Amino acid sequence: MFNSVEKGKPIEVFQLNRMFLEDPHKNKANLGVGAYRTTEGKPWVLPVVRKTEIKLTQDESINHEYLPVCGTDAFTQAASGLLLGEQSKALAEKRAFGVQTLSGTGALRLGAEFLRKKLGRTIFYYSDPTWENHHQVFTNAGFETAKTYRYWDQVNRQIDFKGLLADLSEAPEGAVIILHACAHNPTGSDPTQDQWKQIADVMEQKRLFPFFDSAYQGFASGDPDKDAWAVRYFVDRGFELVCAQSFAKNFGLYCERVGNLTIVQKSSKTTEAVHSQITLLVRAMYSNPPAFGSRIVSAVLNDPQLRQEWMDCIKTMSSRILQMRAALYGHLTRLNTPGTWNHITEQIGMFSYTGLNEKQVRILIEEFHIYLLKTGRINMCGLNESNVEYVAKAIHCAVT
Ligand code: PMP
DSSP states (O other), X not given: OGGGOOOOOOOHHHHHHHHHHHOOOTTOEEOOSOSOOOTTSOOOOOHHHHHHHHHHHTOTTOOOOOOOTTOOHHHHHHHHHHHHOTTOHHHHTTSEEEEEEEHHHHHHHHHXXXXXXXXXXXXXXXXXXXXXXXXXXXXXXXOOEEEEEEOXXXXXXXXXXXXXXXXXXXXXXXXEEEEESSSOTTTOOOOOHHHHHHHHHHHHHTTXXXXXXXXXXXXXXXXXXXXXXXXXXXXXXXOOEEEEEEOTTTSOOGGGOEEEEEEEOSOGXXXXXXXXXXXXXXXXXXXXXXXXXXXXXXXXXXXXXXXXHHHHHHHHHHHHHHHHHHHHHHHHHHXXXXXOOHHHHHSOSSEEEOOOOHHHHHHHHHHHOEEOOTTOEEEGGGOOTTTHHHHHHHHHHHHO
């Protein structure tokens, strides 16, 4: 029976990681993987996370009973509060609520399932380019039509804002639009506040449904409020929307699968029904979420002192990324590498869309042992004081 199964395509980012690990070259650099790395190139357990997990494992009052289907209130309220702001009217009026999910991917899938099965949505739009998983998460949830809206102007290495607005204004009423809340993956280029206002104008006029994806809150600018600006702006304008939140990056809890889906409605009258339908969807997919990571996040966010320590950690991570952007830019301009490189320091978050083409990427991988996605996306965290000059020289060789 299984003979009919064709081998699936490899997942580029994981394949790249394997190639990196198997490469014995002393100067190899991994700019592909989507995770934070320290100056020494190592994964980082945030000190506040380490401290909290040790405390949790010693807490005899904690057991391993099932969590509620939609997670604990302590976690979901803290997570939705982080996104919408502690003073959020939507939360206070109980017309917004959160559901604990299997990290950001699980939140996207749950949101897509709900929109497809309970609101009958069939069309979704995603930015061109976007995180490579958006397409299949939505189509696997049953969305029939996938469309893109223009996002990246490769020539000028910036957002193609005219194209973006034109494509959104062509979208049919009710279409679901995936928007990156901050630190757009893979380009690292976010709309300005004025541009977000224009996006909201078009979406309001055309009655499009915003599905925010917030995978980097706090990680982008170092300030979680600033990174949530776009989502809060849409909520303040009266949009009904959903937002997938991931705690993989901003808490470094990648493998613990901690996420939240925040749902914002016009009125609290629909909350009970929507919550009950989401409960049934979760029940049928995986019954209930894992506890450990969400206990860490709620312990930290609900304690003022631990929360402050966490804010210091995200500052550490975002500052290191900014330093690496400046260092790479500095080396490339000193080398007089052909092309403009301002975008390296203008983009934000972990990723940078370098503008390197597939041939140049191949040179970097094959001749310099520098691993990056074929779109030219690099993870700034893969850079450190000891390899940034080597990487800049390699980019110089690849483009000349
Ligand atoms: N959305 C975007 C834009 C991402 O970059 C990621 C992680 N790479 C995710 C969602 C989901 O991540 P996770 O499921 O690990 O939380």
